[in-house]
Amino acid sequence: MTANKSEALGTFVIAPSELGSLISALREDGYEVIGPKLADGAIVHEPLESADDLPVGYDDEQEGGTYRVAKNGANTYFDYVVGPHSWKRYLFPPDQQLCQMRRQGKTFRLIETKQEIPRYAFFGVRSCDLHAMQVQDKVFDNGEFADPGYMERRKAAFVVVVNCLRPAATCFCASMDTGPRATGGYDLALTELASKGRHEFLVEVGSSRGEEIFAKVSGRPATEADQSAPETASAKAANAMKREMVPDVQALLKRNLEHRRWDDVAKRCLTCANCTLVCPTCFCTTVEDYTDLTGSTAERRRRWDSCFTMDFSYVHGGSVRRETYARYRQWMTHKLSSWFDQFDVSGCVGCGRCITWCPVGIDITEEARAIRDSEGSR
Amino acid sequence: MNDPMTPSPFRVERVRKELSDTFTLDLVPADGKRDFPFLPGQFNMLYAFGVGEVPISISGDPSKPDTIVHTTRVVGAVTRAMRNLGVGHTIGVRGPYGTAWPVEEMQGADVVIVTGGIGLAPLRPAIYSILENRSAFGNVSILYGARTPEDILYRKELEKWRGMFDMQVDVTVDYATGRWAGKVGVVTKLIQRGGFHPQDSIALICGPEIMMKFAVQALQDRGVTDDRIYVSMERNMKCGIGFCGHCQLGGDFVCRDGPVFRFDTLADKFAISEL
The missing domain is CATH 3.40.50.80 (Nucleotide-binding domain of ferredoxin-NADP reductase (FNR) module)
Known part of the structure; x- marks a missing residue:
């Protein structure tokens, strides 16, 4: 796990060409570098071989139910914000083998399998997504039980943050206190400095591991003026944010579990589960069983699941949440309210993906506001 | 690190037919005798080879922890497969999980x-x-x-x-x-x-x-x-240890915060349909 320090171990300035040195240094150290790539019209997280794989000069336009990536003609690397992928697909894979068994007559026994723990370097983690990782850290080590696979992948992972300089229209991290600037929990943090002909990166070193890797990159110590750049830029990005979560939403939803707005949103919600799949903190899973054709070996696989499916709450006799209103309410109240009861933290980090990728553009901030406003008029 | 999602093999020692659709299995660890302490009200995740895993309450005597006893009603594919097990068959067990009946507190009452x-x-x-x-x-x-x-x-x-x-x-x-x-x-x-x-x-x-x-x-x-x-309480469970999310009831995981609840901690949620 990365050091949780708000004070950088050092601040440097590097040229854009040094991003390649950074990626090489990580690869030479044995990390599999995962970072932003343009694929199928979206910015996704894929393995990077060099800085040439990074999309240069792209912007994203996001709104409820809308996502477009467009060339903006600039030479900048990180103008876009978050796409459909979050890093959880690497730390908490969508489909994972739990165990394998072999039958011998009436009995069966476990087949020992050794799973290699990948060493990932996540390149270009935004502050909201870094907070999402910290949220999932609490989920997968609940004090009594821990998911060893998650814990080991997370511990091995190297995190290179990129501070956001502009928000998408669907972003609301400022109101969730999760961004736009990362203040700790990373190994290295990059801020792209591009204005008036200047193009450089400010690098904040956040851990000794980050220090070791950064030693292989050439840069110069940052001046005082350079050092204030991330704060200035992030304040600007926060001010430009169009959406925000209403305050005290945890208590608001707790006292409005029965509210006409749930019926209203149920008329729009398709229960398609997109929001849960793009959400960087959603952790629900199901377990599926497989056997080979002869029935002699069996396998259990854990797969991402969604509280929007009818099967999710099935107990013999029927599902607990039969109606759409109940399933949307479960998702939204879990994110914003009951997550605090469970993990002492919000389950929403304000990344806005659930708004962008909702096919009908349901906006979690708007749903919360509607319930808040109805209270005002009581 | 041990994976809490990996079942341990247990041997079926005895099968009793209770009712037309209900049966009881007595289980002992397949790898030799060892006690399996549990509290009244707790449950195990029972795994039928190749079919799946279900949460089943323990129904035996806590003072005889050398055998785990489960009484099960056939309601789906996994419980049907479990009914077809005989003496000597292997079944997977994870547990015991969950909260217990307040036997200590009940003394004197x-x-x-x-x-x-x-x-x-x-x-x-x-x-x-x-x-x-x-x-x-x-x-x-x-x-x-x-x-x-x-x-x-x-x-x-x-x-x-x-x-x-x-x-x-x-x-x-x-x-x-x-x-x-x-x-x-x-x-x-x-x-x-x-x-x-x-x-x-x-x-x-x-x-x-x-x-x-x-x-x-x-x-x-x-x-x-x-x-x-x-x-x-009874809810869908895929893990029994607070990871799968299926058993949520408001902020409670029925698998960890329950299945046994003191009613005053549940009254608000109990009153809301489809929560």
Whole structure:
């Protein structure tokens, strides 16, 4: 796990060409570098071989139910914000083998399998997504039980943050206190400095591991003026944010579990589960069983699941949440309210993906506001 | 690090047919004798080879932890596969998980056990614990409802307990069949007439959710307060350890925060449909 320090171990300035040195240094150290790539019209997280794989000069336009990536003609690397992928697909894979068994007559026994723990370097983690990782850290080590696979992948992972300089229209991290600037929990943090002909990166070193890797990159110590750049830029990005979560939403939803707005949103919600799949903190899973054709070996696989499916709450006799209103309410109240009861933290980090990728553009901030406003008029 | 999602192989030692759709398995560890301590009310995740895993309450005697006993009703693919197991077959076990009936706290109090159908199975370990130390408890009543006389679970034991003169066992059925001359009606009616002192009583309830709802109301009407009523909840579970998210009930994970809840901690959520 990365050091949780708000004070950088050092601040440097590097040229854009040094991003390649950074990626090489990580690869030479044995990390599999995962970072932003343009694929199928979206910015996704894929393995990077060099800085040439990074999309240069792209912007994203996001709104409820809308996502477009467009060339903006600039030479900048990180103008876009978050796409459909979050890093959880690497730390908490969508489909994972739990165990394998072999039958011998009436009995069966476990087949020992050794799973290699990948060493990932996540390149270009935004502050909201870094907070999402910290949220999932609490989920997968609940004090009594821990998911060893998650814990080991997370511990091995190297995190290179990129501070956001502009928000998408669907972003609301400022109101969730999760961004736009990362203040700790990373190994290295990059801020792209591009204005008036200047193009450089400010690098904040956040851990000794980050220090070791950064030693292989050439840069110069940052001046005082350079050092204030991330704060200035992030304040600007926060001010430009169009959406925000209403305050005290945890208590608001707790006292409005029965509210006409749930019926209203149920008329729009398709229960398609997109929001849960793009959400960087959603952790629900199901377990599926497989056997080979002869029935002699069996396998259990854990797969991402969604509280929007009818099967999710099935107990013999029927599902607990039969109606759409109940399933949307479960998702939204879990994110914003009951997550605090469970993990002492919000389950929403304000990344806005659930708004962008909702096919009908349901906006979690708007749903919360509607319930808040109805209270005002009581 | 051990993966808590990996089942341990257990050997089926004994199979008993209880009712037309209900059976009991006695299990011991496949890798040799070792105790499996548990608390009354806790459950295990039981895995049938290649078919799947389901949460099943432990229904044996906590003072005999060398064997784990599970009584199961056939309701789906996994429980059907489990019914087809015989002596010597292997079954996967993870557990024990979840909260327990408040057996310690019940000492000195009257105990009212209200249960229906297979809901008697998760309560049997609590009954065994009471019998083990009978004089530590006040009046003990078991109020049990079954669909028909043929659906009365652990009938021989109920008859034995009734014959012990130190506990009341009252049984009712929804539909009388054959020569049944006992009570007909819902189990909540037994609460209205039950011979217990409401102020001194602690009530344990396990059954279908709708039955528990009316049982709570009947107990409240008799003057039993919510902090002296305990219910055992049932939800879909894929892991039993707070990871899969399926069993959530508001902020509670039924697998870890339950299945046994003190009713005053649940009352708000219990009242909201489809939560």
